[in-house]
Amino acid sequence: MSDFRTLAYTQLASDTASIVFGGLDVTPYSVLEIHAELKTDRASNTWDAFTLTPSSGIGVTSGDGGTANTAVAYSSGNSYPGAIWANALGNAQNAIVGICAGNSMSGLADRSGMPARILVFNPVKELKSTERDITVYAESTGGYGSTIGESAYDQDVYRTVNNWPGRTDASITSLTFASYYSANFLTGSWVAIYGYYGGD
Amino acid sequence: MPGIESGKTWSRIGAESEPSQVSASGIWQITEASEMIAAGKWQIPTDPVAIEKIAAASISGNPADVIFATIPQTYDDLWVTIGSEYYRWPAGSGFWMAGIRPWLNDDNGAGTNGYGWSMMYGDPNPATQPFTDRGSNSNYINNIGYGTDYWQSYDHTVNPTEFAVFGYTEANTYKNIYFRASSMGSPSSWVGGRQGWAGKNDNTGTAVTKITFRNDGQYWDNEAKITLWGITRAGK
Numbered sequence: 301m302s303d304f305r306t307l308a309y310t311q312l313a314s315d316t317a318s319i320v321f322g323g324l325d326v327t328p329y330s331v332l333e334i335h336a337e338l339k340t341d342r343a344s345n346t347w348d349a350f351t352l353t354p355s356s357g358i359g360v361t362s363g364d365g366g367t368a369n370t371a372v373a374y375s376s377g378n379s380y381p382g383a384i385w386a387n388a389l390g391n392a393q394n395a396i397v398g399i400c401a402g403n404s405m406s407g408l409a410d411r412s413g414m415p416a417r418i419l420v421f422n423p424v425k426e427l428k429s430t431e432r433d434i435t436v437y438a439e440s441t442g443g444y445g446s447t448i449g450e451s452a453y454d455q456d457v458y459r460t461v462n463n464w465p466g467r468t469d470a471s472i473t474s475l476t477f478a479s480y481y482s483a484n485f486l487t488g489s490w491v492a493i494y495g496y497y498g499g500d
Numbered sequence: 501m502p503g504i505e506s507g508k509t510w511s512r513i514g515a516e517s518e519p520s521q522v523s524a525s526g527i528w529q530i531t532e533a534s535e536m537i538a539a540g541k542w543q544i545p546t547d548p549v550a551i552e553k554i555a556a557a558s559i560s561g562n563p564a565d566v567i568f569a570t571i572p573q574t575y576d577d578l579w580v581t582i583g584s585e586y587y588r589w590p591a592g593s594g595f596w597m598a599g600i601r602p603w604l605n606d607d608n609g610a611g612t613n614g615y616g617w618s619m620m621y622g623d624p625n626p627a628t629q630p631f632t633d634r635g636s637n638s639n640y641i642n643n644i645g646y647g648t649d650y651w652q653s654y655d656h657t658v659n660p661t662e663f664a665v666f667g668y669t670e671a672n673t674y675k676n677i678y679f680r681a682s683s684m685g686s687p688s689s690w691v692g693g694r695q696g697w698a699g700k701n702d703n704t705g706t707a708v709t710k711i712t713f714r715n716d717g718q719y720w721d722n723e724a725k726i727t728l729w730g731i732t733r734a735g736k
Contacts, residue, residue: 305547306735328546335577335733337666337676407674410703415666415676439678441697445616446636448701456618456634457696492576492733494550 303497307332311490315341318478319491326472329495332420334475336491337413338400342483346405347442347455349480352397352418352462354434356425356469396480398440399458403483406448413489416440423472434472436462548735551579557726562719568728569710573669575730580711582645582661583725597683599643599716602663604675604700604708608639613705615641619679619696633696641698643716645681659684668708675700675708 307329308321326332334352342348401414421435442455477491552575557566571578582600607613616636635642647659661681667673677698713726 304549304551306550306733307547309734335666335731407701407703410672411674412667412670412676415678415697417678439695441618444618444634444697444699445614445701446634447614447616448699457620457632459695490733492550495547497547 304333305495305497307493307495309490309492312485312487315484315486317482317484318476319485319489320474320476321491321493322474324473324475324493326423326495328497329423330421330498331496332423332472333494333496334416334418334420334491335494336398336400336416336418336477336489337411338398338416338477338489338491339405339408339411339413339486340400340402340479340481340483340489341486342402342479342481343404345402346448347414348400348402348483349396350398350400351395351478351480352436352438353476353478354420354423354464354472355474356434356472395460395462397436397438397460397462399442399455400440400479400489401442405443408486413486414441414443420472420475425469425471432465432469434464434469436460436464438462548732550732550735552730552732552736554578554728554730557724557728559720559722559724559726562722564715564719566713566715566720566724566726567710568712571668571709571711571728572730573707573709576667576669576733577731578665578668578708578711579729579731580663580713581725581727581729582659582663582713597646598718599646600661600663600681601640601643601714601716603640603712603714604665605705605710607700607705608712608714610639612638612702614638614701615698616701617641617677617696617698619694621694621696622692636701640714641677641679644679644696644698645694646683663713665708665711671705671707672703674703 307324307326310319310321312319338350340348340350397418398416399414400416401408401411405411405414416438417440418436418438421437422432423434426432438458438460440458440460442458444456475493477485479485554572554575555568557568559566568580603615604613607615614636615638616634618632618634620632622631644663645659645661647661659682662679664678666676666678668675677700678696679698680693680695682693711728
């Protein structure tokens with residue numbers, strides 16, 4: 301019996317502004333792993349960004365557990381070859397988690413989206429813990445290779461860490477994906493939520 | 501009549517007793533199920549399994565290629581894990597690292613199925629400097645990670661590598677590929693790791709039925725551990 305299990309999965313049958321997974325029971329899981337291929341109708345660029353909002357944890361700006369923080373590192377493969385870039389995005393509560401395909405990307409109609417792999421740590425409320433950060437670690441890309449590389453900001457290999465502290469916040473019961481630029485996720489985009497099963 | 505109550509939403513045939521166990525020893529009988537539900541003891545079903553092992557490579561004769569052929573089309577995504585030492589220098593001496601060069605189906609030599617990749621990596625030299633790379637090739641992905649041979653007293657011969665293909669059964673879409681690897685050629689300076697994305701950037705190909713991992717023109721060690729996994733997004 302495998303302990304890598306599916307909590308939820310959807311593939312869009314129509315364009316939609318956000319992808320919402322509700323009613324999640326994360327209690328048996330220590331870590332959630334999310335795989336996705338996402339594309340949007342953001343027409344002004346080859347890429348779009350997306351946010352991931354959990355049902356709990358991100359409303360804390362200070363105090364119980366500290367201040368939310370977001371950091372990002374991305375590699376540059378075109379304009380600035382050989383460079384790794386990094387930014388500390390501060391305490392944005394609804395920060396960019398990943399990059400996905402925009403409407404002007406080459407071959408968009410033949411793609412199910414740009415891929416992403418995301419880990420969500422500490423999804424469960426821990427009554428006895430003195431510290432519980434919901435931490436999201438994400439790897440994504442806005443394009444790769446010489447012909448479809450993400451050329452606007454050279455975010456070919458994009459990695460983020462979002463950290464939302466708050467030990468008394470409830471366990472995660474929903475996860476919402478949304479376009480950062482208020483576009484729509486296109487038909488064919490998909491998201492699967494897996495978990496590392498730890499028992500009842 | 502004794503034993504009969506009005507308003508019950510369920511009943512069973514035969515003697516009535518509260519169940520004493522939380523799970524059945526075998527297949528649930530309908531009477532057992534109804535009793536468990538009524539008693540509030542129905543076992544909550546667990547989430548479906550998402551991953552299964554498809555095959556573990558059997559390697560002998562130090563081949564140049566490790567091939568997973570006739571991949572079943574019953575999953576959504578593929579994942580390959582590579583562990584243990586995976587390079588063998590046939591002369592038994594010298595300083596060598598070997599990269600892994602994968603391709604899908606029979607694309608190598610076909611020259612028409614374009615691959616593109618972008619990665620960040622910290623090896624090989626100088627060991628402390630990060631690099632990036634963006635490239636393309638008609639036939640394969642150039643190098644998803646390095647491994648060492650075992651003749652030079654390296655501290656580590658295990659170089660964990662992973663490789664995934666999204667949507668491999670879809671015949672007319674571009675295929676996205678994920679890879680991540682380490683290089684631990686210590687005490688040499690060939691120490692680091694890499695992570696990147698790649699794609700088979702055409703929509704004329706068929707579904708992926710075969711994956712080849714070439715050892716950069718060198719040879720796989722017979723002890724290399726290479727496993728192909730199938731992922732079902734909605735679980736089974």
